[in-house]
Amino acid sequence: MAEEKKYKRVRIKKGPKGWGGPLVVDCKPGRDLIYSVTGGGIHPLAAKIAELTGGRPFDGFKSKADFHEIAVAIIDCGGTARVGVYPMKKVLTVDIYPTSPSGPLMRFITEEFFVSGVRIDDLEVLD
Amino acid sequence: MIKYEATVTGVGPLVSEFTQAGILVLFRQGAPEEVAEFAILHDGQTLHSPLAAGDQIQLGAETFQILAVGEVANSNLAALGHLVLKFNGQTSPELPGDVCVENRPLPTIAAGMNLKIVA
Numbered sequence: 001m002a003e004e005k006k007y008k009r010v011r012i013k014k015g016p017k018g019w020g021g022p023l024v025v026d027c028k029p030g031r032d033l034i035y036s037v038t039g040g041g042i043h044p045l046a047a048k049i050a051e052l053t054g055g056r057p058f059d060g061f062k063s064k065a066d067f068h069e070i071a072v073a074i075i076d077c078g079g080t081a082r083v084g085v086y087p088m089k090k091v092l093t094v095d096i097y098p099t100s101p102s103g104p105l106m107r108f109i110t111e112e113f114f115v116s117g118v119r120i121d122d123l124e125v126l127d
Numbered sequence: 128m129i130k131y132e133a134t135v136t137g138v139g140p141l142v143s144e145f146t147q148a149g150i151l152v153l154f155r156q157g158a159p160e161e162v163a164e165f166a167i168l169h170d171g172q173t174l175h176s177p178l179a180a181g182d183q184i185q186l187g188a189e190t191f192q193i194l195a196v197g198e199v200a201n202s203n204l205a206a207l208g209h210l211v212l213k214f215n216g217q218t219s220p221e222l223p224g225d226v227c228v229e230n231r232p233l234p235t236i237a238a239g240m241n242l243k244i245v246a
Contacts, residue, residue: 037159039206060159061207067161078199078224080211081145081152085161097199102222104148 007032007054009126012072017098018117020110024126025092027055027071035060037086038076038096045096046074048120067091079103087113094118130178131204131244133171138236139164146233149215153242155208167236174205178244184212184228185243186236191228193244199223 007027014021025034034053036046037060050057055071072092075082077099084105086093090113098117101109136156141164145152154166178201182193191212197220203209213221216230 037162039202039209061157064160076199076203078197078203078211079222080150080213080224081165081209082162085165089161097223099222104144104150 008052010049010052011124011126012049012094012115012118013122013124014115015098015117015119015122018095018115018122019098019100020113021115021118023072023092023094023113023115025049025053025055025072027053031069031071032056033058033065033070035065035070035073035091037061037073037082043074043076043096045094045118045120048123049074049094052123052125081105083114083116084108128176128246129243130176130182130246131171131174131242133169133208133242135167135169135236135238135240135242137163137168137238139166139168141165142167142236149213149230149233151210151212151214151233151236153208153210153212158207158209169208169242171208171242174201176246177201178204178226179246180218182244182246184226185241185245186234187240189234191231193226193228194218195220195225195227197223197225200226 032055034050034055036042073086080103088108095116156168217227
């Protein structure tokens with residue numbers, strides 16, 4: 001039997017000028033991807049969330065994953081498209097830019113699924 | 128000077144969610160499926176020089192003047208081939224990813240169409 005993996009819950013609050021949250025990332029076996037949908041590979045914030053939670057960093061531009069495998073998505077969205085796509089799929093979404101709900105999909109962007117302007121200082125390990 | 132050049136390779140099934148709002152969302156092919164659904168996909172590779180107000184974007188036979196460029200629009204385009212074109216006539220970008228162009232009807236986009244941004 002494989003060794004049981006120990007995950008830690010991490011609370012993510014909005015940064016200065018940010019919006020939404022706080023979110024609690026709670027990785028589980030089979031749902032532990034820290035899904036970076038950002039330019040230039042895995043974003044340092046995604047790498048840090050992976051380190052703190054024990055989840056697996058994943059580059060959404062390099063490989064494909066199912067939504068039910070994603071613990072949290074990290075985006076660098078300038079406000080229109082990606083901000084809505086992941087909340088619409090009920091995926092917890094962290095925008096590194098301090099965006100507020102906007103764009104055609106804004107009806108899906110809620111405090112329950114979305115937090116923005118997040119920096120490494122805005123992460124807190126809960127257990 | 129040509130700043131960016133691409134050929135449209137596909138149009139996502141949910142593009143109308145954005146075109147109805149006067150927005151075209153572009154991504155380089157290879158974007159995750161959930162993003163590609165809403166996007167116009169293309170094969171553009173290199174941003175030769177940052178976009179700026181006053182540049183022109185050619186979409187097929189139509190040309191639109193670029194009026195404003197948001198602060199993260201150039202890094203989006205360089206890294207991901209990602210462009211958010213708003214046909215709203217605004218001279219200051221509402222959101223950091225926006226590239227605002229003239230307030231005219233959106234061109235109909237189809238695979239095979241050429242896209243070029245020139246200074």
